[in-house]
Amino acid sequence: MFRWERIAFDETGEPIDDVEIAPDWVIEILSPQQSANRVAGKILHCLHYGCQLGWLADPDDRSILVFQPQQEPMLCEGSMQLRVLYHF
Numbered sequence: 001m002f003r004w005e006r007i008a009f010d011e012t013g014e015p016i017d018d019v020e021i022a023p024d025w026v027i028e029i030l031s032p033q034q035s036a037n038r039v040a041g042k043i044l045h046c047l048h049y050g051c052q053l054g055w056l057a058d059p060d061d062r063s064i065l066v067f068q069p070q071q072e073p074m075l076c077e078g079s080m081q082l083r084v085l086y087h088f
Helices: 036-048
Strands: 025-029 053-058 063-067 074-077
Touching: 025 036, 036 053, 036 063
Parallel strands: 025 053
Antiparallel strands: 053 063, 063 074
């Protein structure tokens, strides 16, 4: 997800498809055939290049691992509040 002011548009006013910058917020949902470490690695890659927030959702155990720059990941379960980005 990108903040509106970071979205580039072409000459016709359409958003450009080929984006080469990290999103502000990345959300990944783990599927049975995916490696949790590989998906977490994608989120860490985005954080390294400027992403501000990453969620790794695991539907099997109904948990979300929250990633933020310069912080340890936080596991959210049940009724715990999730960190979100504002001003989108």
